[in-house]
Amino acid sequence: MTTFKYVDKYNNPVVLVVQLTGAKGVTTAIPGAEGEMRFVFRDEVLAQLLGDVEPNTLFLVLGHPGAGKSTFVASVVFENVLRFGVKGVYISLAEDKEKFYSYMRRLGMDFVVPEGKGLFEYVHVPTLTGRELVEVVVERLSQKVVGEGARIAVIDSVTPLLNALTTEEARSMLHATLYSLTSASKALLMLIADLPFATESTDLKGLEFIADAVFVFKTKIEKGIINRVMEVRKFRGKPIPLAEIPFTIGEGGGP
Secondary structure (H helix, E strand, O other): OEEEEEEOOOOOEEEEEEOOOOOOOOOOOOOOHHHOOOEOOOOHHHHHHHOOEOOOEEEEEEEOOOOOHHHHHHHHHHHHHHHHOOEEEEEEOOOOHHHHHHHHHHOOOOOHHHHHOOOEEEEEOOOOOHHHHHHHHHHHHHHHHHHOOEEEEEEEOOHHHHHOOOHHHHHHHHHHHHHHHHHHHOOEEEEEEEOOOOOOOOOOOOHHHHOOEEEEEEEEEEOOEEEEEEEEEEEOOOOOOOOEEEEOOEOOOEO
């Protein structure tokens, strides 16, 4: 049995006690060193530079609007659910399912395919604010990862959750809920955060310190052309041979 704690919209402590079990028909181990579960990057350059990704990993993907952060995260989900047959869930606080599917299909990722195989679910959270939003997202995440066996989970974006909480409350949620959930289920949790234009940092309320990996997606306009750069700011346990990686987003290929 595993216990997850968070605070509901009425500021009351909520305790969720669950039994972690493998979902029927879902692969719970990916070939890797000594049979250990691993995840992979879809992008060949990243795969060569950083290798695979261990389970129980919390990713923070931070970036400017339109810089490619959602596309990058979607590519990781798409590659792993189809290659290894693990379940994935994408929890969106903004974009609806039809728009997401349409855009990703143009980049060579047809999420209808893994959805049809029962390997992927897109969850659009309705417009909520404050603690109610935090409560709903945490509940949905726990349900999909713990109850239904998802091994890759995305929250896009975590910024409204952080804005709804004080720094102390945010750290409590991150440590007691999100990180514990990832650890107990051996999942890969990818959190997308928004970075305002023309800035290099924002208040993440301590999220950057508990994340195992931090990727920053930036855009610069030079001579009228948008240049995109992916910065690997942190990746616990791995050398980073190349800190900044220029990239493009093209139809049929993704980032």
